[in-house]
Amino acid sequence: MNEDKEVKVSTTDLDSGYMYREGKPEGFFYLDHRTVDVKYNLITDVFVTAGNVHDSVPYLSRLDRQRKRFGFAVEAVALDSGYLTTPICKGREERKIFGVIAHRRFHPTQGLYPKWKFTYEAERNVYRCPEQQELVYRTTDRHGYRHYASDPKQCAACPVLEKCTRSRNKKKIVTRHIWEDSKEQVRLNRLSKSGKRLYRKRKETIERSFADAKQFHGFRYCRLRGLRNATEQALMTTVVQNMKKIALHLERRAT
Incomplete structure (x- = not known):
């Protein structure tokens, strides 16, 4: 008989999810899944989920939403290792998008061949x-x-x-x-010259976007409870970040 999986539920915020990841704080959190463009580092999409929702779950639907709503002709994407799943690799292939995803290191059983x-x-x-x-x-x-x-x-x-x-x-x-062939193609992309150059951009774009939000805009903590309020905080934070990016870009163009 299959036993039901135990799911931890917060007594103060039912919308949040219990997150456990190696090297990360453990507890009830929300996750901000955001997308930025490589040219200006503008945030083009924000989607908040409970902390126990895997990064890869909303990805393809959010990608399709941006393409449909804004008419983006997405040519390439760079993602961290949390997105290295066969559905995402296959979805990238079907959408004819060049994908670079960080390598995920699996630890085989000690003493056995990997x-x-x-x-x-x-x-x-x-x-x-x-x-x-x-x-x-x-x-x-x-x-x-x-x-x-x-x-x-x-x-x-x-x-x-x-x-x-x-x-x-x-x-x-x-x-x-x-769909393993699709995942292997992503690995080959990562090792190519264009793939290495694209992946290096992550430090200058999405990683910096999150760092700025936490360092300068109080985004380390949710100010209010509930998914709707967490989403509102995320949206308002990204609006401010984008305004600053746009202002700086316009200033550079004027000089």
């Missing part, structure tokens, strides 16, 4: 282990992951079995999402 040690052969649709044994396709689950399994008889006699799997049946399973 997934990158297993080579995928697209022509034959198989994985090959470090000992050159094949893992063949078995099934696709409802979440879109293809399962590739080794031959337990071969694995039982393998000299490095303990570094590969700890399963009782001595079978190694490797999964691959049906």
Whole structure:
């Protein structure tokens, strides 16, 4: 029987969400998902969610909203590692947008081979282990992951079995999402010259935008409770930031 997942609820602000991330403060928060343009660093979109909503959840819908409302011809996007998901990578591909997303480091089980040690052969649709044994396709689950399994008889006699799997049946399973090719293309984009140049812009644009909001506009804390009030604070903060950016740009043009 599946047990219900425990969800922490604030007794003082029901709209907020409990956030836990490595290296970040833990507690009830709101998240401001914002987009800026690379040329002038103007904030083009603001969307506030509870703190337990993953960054990637609202992304594609907010991107489509900007394109539809403002007629933006989006050519490229640079995102942090929180957006490295197969739906976003696939969505970027479908929209014909060049995407650069930071690498996310996964920590494999200590003592076992990481997934990158297993080579995928697209022509034959198989994985090959470090000992050159094949893992063949078995099934696709409802979440879109293809399962590739080794031959337990071969694995039982393998000299490095303990570094590969700890399963009782001595079978190694490797999964691959049906949209994994889209994610791999994003990785290649990140390593290209144009991708590296685009990703460096993040420090000068979106990271600076958040830093300015926190440092100069009191955006470290919500002033009022409730999602509507948090959204209002975020919108008013970005209005002020944009006014300052526009004023500075007009001043430069006048000189």
